[in-house]
Amino acid sequence: MNVLICGLGLIGASLAKTLKKKTNHTVLGWNRTESVTQKALRDGVIDRSGELEDLIQEADITFVNFYPNAIIPFIFKHKDCFKKDSIVTDSCGIKTKICNELDGHDFDFYYIGAHPMAGREVGGYDNSLDTLFDNASFIVTPYEYTPRNKVDALIGLAQDMGFARTVVTTPEHHDEMIAFTSQIAHVLACSYVLSPLAPSHAGYSAGSYRDVSRVARINADMWADLFVDNKEALVREVDDLVSNLMQFKYNIVNEDTQALKDLMNKANRIKEEIG
Numbered sequence: 001m002n003v004l005i006c007g008l009g010l011i012g013a014s015l016a017k018t019l020k021k022k023t024n025h026t027v028l029g030w031n032r033t034e035s036v037t038q039k040a041l042r043d044g045v046i047d048r049s050g051e052l053e054d055l056i057q058e059a060d061i062t063f064v065n066f067y068p069n070a071i072i073p074f075i076f077k078h079k080d081c082f083k084k085d086s087i088v089t090d091s092c093g094i095k096t097k098i099c100n101e102l103d104g105h106d107f108d109f110y111y112i113g114a115h116p117m118a119g120r121e122v123g124g125y126d127n128s129l130d131t132l133f134d135n136a137s138f139i140v141t142p143y144e145y146t147p148r149n150k151v152d153a154l155i156g157l158a159q160d161m162g163f164a165r166t167v168v169t170t171p172e173h174h175d176e177m178i179a180f181t182s183q184i185a186h187v188l189a190c191s192y193v194l195s196p197l198a199p200s201h202a203g204y205s206a207g208s209y210r211d212v213s214r215v216a217r218i219n220a221d222m223w224a225d226l227f228v229d230n231k232e233a234l235v236r237e238v239d240d241l242v243s244n245l246m247q248f249k250y251n252i253v254n255e256d257t258q259a260l261k262d263l264m265n266k267a268n269r270i271k272e273e274i275g
Helices: 010-022 034-043 052-057 070-079 098-102 147-162 171-193 209-216 220-229 233-253 255-272
Strands: 003-006 026-030 062-066 089-090 113-117 135-142 165-168
Touching: 003 010, 003 052, 003 147, 003 171, 010 026, 026 034, 034 220, 062 147, 070 098, 070 220, 070 233, 089 147, 098 171, 113 171, 135 147, 135 171, 147 165, 171 220, 171 233, 220 233, 233 255
Parallel strands: 003 026, 003 062, 062 089, 089 113, 135 165
Antiparallel strands: 113 135
């Protein structure tokens, strides 16, 4: 099978490396910056490159790995080039906006939203890894009318690549869960290190500072789009977080140690139960 990776940044190149390491599929690659494509060829990360329109026509599965606002225009621009009955997917961290805008069009290919759940604090081709998706989840958000064999083909590819679990869900449920498991954590980390005390942390910090601040190392251009594109779900999580913080603040101000213990014990029980 021919698998085309469009966009050879952190996620795209990691997908290509994983495909080369764990499958026998032919990996085609294309990147807007030609020097990156040539480096991927020299490194053996992809088998072939060439003109984008030619690669698209050959690909049985195409992964589009761009910033959120570039995915839809790219697919529409090349909608008549994709191989008939092929699968076109993406790796974007939000799904509702993309899936809704591509829904209902009479394409000759099958678009299936996907999200390989992995990342690093650093981006770009040079930071890609063939182990990035070890123990990771691969989330798929097909339409109700998407043929089951096409969904199974994409899931099967993810399993061949070594993803630890595959999840099939709706775009809406994906986005509300990602708002909780990922986006709010980045909001919290960025808010945390905006403290005027953060520059003086050396010598006073240990594991807690490291754990909470880690994902404040962020690609602002990409994450700003992700936050805005998922604003309804993310704002709900921000509201919940602020409400919980205010409970702590109220009980600290009022020196209500029992209420503080109750809050922390409740949080501890939940963490013990859910992991």
